[in-house]
Amino acid sequence: MPDDSQPVAANQDDALVLRQDTGAIARVTLNRPKAYNSLSLEMMRVLTATLQEIGQDQAIRCVVIEGAGKGFCAGHDLKELRSRTDRAFYEEVFETCCQLMSTITRLPQPVIAKVHGIATAAGCQLVATCDLALADDAARLSTPGVNIGLFCSTPMVALSRNVPRKRAMEMLLTGEMVSAPVAAEWGLINQAVDHAGLEAAVMSYAEAVASKSPHVLKIGKRAFYQQLDQSLDEAYRHTAQVMTENMLARDAAEGIDAFLEKREPQWTGE
Structure with missing residues (x-):
């Protein structure tokens, strides 16, 4: 189990997604720390496959999704998006993202997001899609697509189902960062906790969930x-x-x- 005073460390392996089971709890780590765990097409495919595998594992009763390195997830990989200009590729990327989010919602096990650093755009969407979410009180969340000419339309689906309409529109139209305490007040996350206590808080939730039928x-x-x-x-x-x-x-x-x-x-x- 990772040290409770630090975010999960990046594994030396090249795996895009890491899985470590602790009893009935599956720990799933996004493992592109140098890119702030941005969701490349391949990473979304691997994460979806990992979650689908967990969904078939009757020994697992709860899932925790976290990020390696300095942040949770910076959203889609913009460099990858700009490397192509064809409609078919863009459709594949966003359809794969939608499949990932639907997989989380349809997973039989509850899923908890453990957030540190930033969770932006599709990363914020990932947080909003998880059944529960806890964040380091220094974490920040946003849907900043409007700032770069790419409105966060798919993140809007999960966001608008978690926070009041005016708050969702505030995030979508301004693209500004929201602090973890404010995100908790709005209902985007369950709690904002002190950095040193984040691991313990997440595991407290996970263990409580995993103790149920x-x-x-x-x-x-x-x-x-x-x-x-x-x-x-x-x-x-x-x-x-x-x-x-x-x-x-x-x-x-x-x-x-x-x-x-x-x-x-x-x-x-x-």
Whole structure:
């Protein structure tokens, strides 16, 4: 486990994405520190494949995404984008980015962003897409595309689903950095914590999540995102069915019995 006073160190390997499992928690590290972990096309492909692999791993109950080096993620690789001028390449880049974000949302395990340094553009989108996010109180987040003639349209999707409309538009139209404490106040992240305590805070969340039934985490996360786009009546109908199915699960019976019997539950994942 990395030292709790430092961001994850860059691995000497050339791997774009690193995975280290700690019990039921998968630690996934973006590993392009010299480029502030900017999301090249290949990096997005590797990260998506890594997450899909984790999604099939029944031993993992929670995922933490972090960045090597001085920052979390600076967004798309602008040098790579300017190396090409063809529509097909740009479509592939942004479709791959959308697939990555959808993979996180659809992953059965909850995903936590551990943010330090900067999280800008698609990096901010990544933070907003994760189910939970904690940041070093010196971290800064932004959607600065407007400053370089490239409006942050895909980051806008995740951003606008996390913060109030006026705040989202403020970030999108000005491109200015938002401090971690302000991001927490707006709801973009869960907490801004002292740098020395970031690792402990993230692991506290991760361990709390990982202690729950993986079956319940899966159906609960899926239902949360499904009901967001439904009307009030549709959402209640849908979640009533989800709870009915949940009550029929083995882990629901075990959890309720354990609570009534004042003992720790033994989850089966069913």
